[in-house]
Amino acid sequence: MRDVPEELIRAQEFQKAGDYLLSMRLYRRFFEENTGHELRFKALFEVADNYYHARKYTEAKQAYIYFLEYCSNQKTITLEEQKWIDAYVTLTHSRIKSIHSVL
Known part of the structure; x- marks a missing residue:
């Protein structure tokens, strides 16, 4: 995987600081x-995760579902990308389960 773009690093820094919007x-x-870009899926996951951390659980669930749909429609990805996607899909299912316990 290529180096992480500066935009994603900044977005992560704002997320860690609690500036989810x-x-x-x-x-x-x-x-x-x-x-x-090969990290496009990660950006989409992080949109959902920002909703989750902001405790906007309904929006988070919708965004996680959109992420899952996006990932399932990817046809031309490398083995390395698939491993990353699989890990994020697993985390997504965990987050959705957690949301169900809150809603």
Whole structure:
């Protein structure tokens, strides 16, 4: 996998600082503007995870479901990318289960 782009690093820093709205915007913009990037799936996951950390569970669940749909529709990915996607899909299922216990 290539080096992590600066945009994703900044988005993660804002997420860690608790600025979920700004982090979400940066991740969403990266997802929309980098259609061929191998870390695009991660940006989409992090949009959902920002909702989760902001305790916006209904929005988080919808975003996680969208992430799962996006991942299941990917046809041309490398083995390394598939391993990362599998790990994030597992985490997504865990998050959705956690959301169900809250809602």
